[in-house]
Amino acid sequence: MAPESDHPSRDERSTTARSGQTVASAAAPAPRPLDDADRRMLRELVTDARLSVRTLAERLHISRANAYARLDRLQSSGVITGFTARFAPERAGLATTAYVSVNIEQNTWRTVSAELAELPYVESIALLASEFDVLVLVHAPDNATLRSLVLERVQAIPGVLATRTWLAFEEIRGKGPFAQ
Incomplete structure (x- = not known):
């Protein structure tokens, strides 16, 4: 087996x-x-x-x-x-927005994603079919907090091999699939 x-x-x-x-x-029933x-x-x-x-x-x-x-x-x-x-992150005191790509060891997605979900300032976590394995959206108060989050918290998670961070200058939300 x-x-x-x-x-x-x-x-x-x-x-x-x-x-x-x-x-x-x-195990969940298939939605109609x-x-x-x-x-x-x-x-x-x-x-x-x-x-x-x-x-x-x-x-x-x-x-x-x-x-x-x-x-x-x-x-x-x-x-x-x-x-x-x-909410508007910058108006809520979260002036720094970044996307953090994370490369992980094979077969560690569940444990790594569970640990990432517990970190402060993490907005979303996505498993990707890409040159990197995971993309994390972060809204932090400032660059120093972002730096600490990535270098001290994310990189310390067992199974994380490498990270790369992109600062976002502006975010624009789309209408989404159910918008009028």
């Missing part, structure tokens, strides 16, 4: 942007395809996640019971992984 690989299967790669926790796994009402619901929630179910139902022209059922199904199937506020 072959040893278990530390690289996730395609079904295990669905992760939240903030926590890095797996939200879909091989989204219909038009599901996509409209996602569009409304992406625009304003604080909408009440009553307002959501009114905007979608469906009953509140249907809205509750759809919302519950989208959450339990892992399509909706949580609700969050978007």
Whole structure:
């Protein structure tokens, strides 16, 4: 029998942007395809996640019971992984934005990504098919904090072979797949 690989299967790669926790796994039921009402619901929630179910139902022209059922199904199937506020990093005191590429030892993805997810200032972590293995988005208060994070914390994680850091001068968010 072959040893278990530390690289996730395609079904295990669905992760939240903030926590890095797996939200879909091989054991989870396959989600049913989204219909038009599901996509409209996602569009409304992406625009304003604080909408009440009553307002959501009114905007979608469906009953509140249907809205509750759809919302519950989208959450339990892992399509909706949580609700969050978007923020402007620089206005929140996080003036330095960087992308950090990380090369790791083979079969260390799960342990390295779990350790990265626990570090302060880490926004997202992505496993890539690239010249480097992992890309980490960081929002830090300043360059000194970023330097300390990369050189003292990231490079100290067992399995990390090398890092490379790119400072971002400006970030622009796209509309996303469910925007109007």
